Amino acid sequence: MLSLDVHLRRGGFARHVRIEEDARIVALVGPSGAGKTTVLNAIAGLLRPQSGRIEVDGRVLYDSARGIDLPVHRRQVGYVFQDARLFPHLDVRGNLLYGRHGARGQERRFELDTVVDLLGIGALLGRRTANLSGGEAQRVAIGRALLSQPAILLLDEPLSALDEARRRELIPWLLRVRDATRLPMLYVSHHAGEVRQLADAVHRLE
């Protein structure tokens, strides 16, 4: 599902990263500073590699040799950030529905009611984002990403900002998303337990 071969340079950091994975749920692991988030950002288009090629599920997102560099908003990449990044000026429903323009003329796989049920966030819909717990915010962030009709879900250590109890609470929800949506997922983590439970394959960055 992911074919990535890029040269990354960011400040003093220069890496050649190659990932070839057919598995649907891939965990990206490695020590701090190895560049896991950088790889996610390159796939999302938030960061331009020096050169290389990125292909997701048969769609070429970036190919320096052929001059292809899709802008971020056209890549159909659902990104769940470590810090949720919910929009403070919108309520939960407003956040969830923000990406609904994301897939024009395309088959809509995810609708609000389905996603709300999947993540158990029905009671939160009218709330302001400042009044959500860490776990609730992450579930809303996942729902928001799903509702933008992505072709792949990128998750950047979504549980690391949470305490142990919240983490244990959230893992079942992640498993539900994995099983119910059949979406390819690239999951960055340095928590072995999460990785074991969620992933079909593990790619290690040194």
Added chain:
Amino acid sequence: MFTPEELTTIALSVRVAALASLGALPLAVAVGWLLARRRFPGKALLDALVHLPLVLPPVVVGYALLAAFGSQGPAGRFLGQFGIELAFRWTGAALAAGIMGFPLMVRTIRLSIENVDRRLEQAAATLGASPWRRFFTITLPLAWPGLVAGAVLGFAKALGEFGATITFVSAIPGETRTLSSAIYGLMQVPGGEAAIWRLAAVAIAISLFALLASEWLVRRQRGPEDEP
């Protein structure tokens, strides 16, 4: 309490300052956004040009406007073809006041856009929002208090503008004699003190009202986000 003449002066000043600040606002937002979010060759030059009215003698700005927009000037002749005349008109006073207030507006707006978390804009992009949609649905709503503050600052500056205005459009009663030039004129006349104090009081009151109104607007914008 006020003579008809004074009321005309006050109404004219408010009209000029409103046109100046509201007219300059879209450009100030565009320039403020450019300086806040983009890197490009010549950025330092743009920044300097924007600040020029802040450091140049106002009379120089007024004279430059006269040279450009006067009936013999290039801009003046171009606009004259459409029947638009700015020299010695209240619209010209608005142009002068708008230019003088522009640097302050841009500074305030630029700062408030810089304070919008770029990571939120990034998140919006991953959700499929084009650059324009990100600007109108994320950047603008979150920078809104700064935009209001910038407009208010522009209004207050325009209200008090003197040097550029009197040079470009002179001080024609009912047309271009705003508060500042009216007060100045009254100082040349014996026994004008009472009138001066009345006009000065109006200037203070309007400015104070504008500042309080903007404060209230800013708080109202923030309010719903803080409610439980």
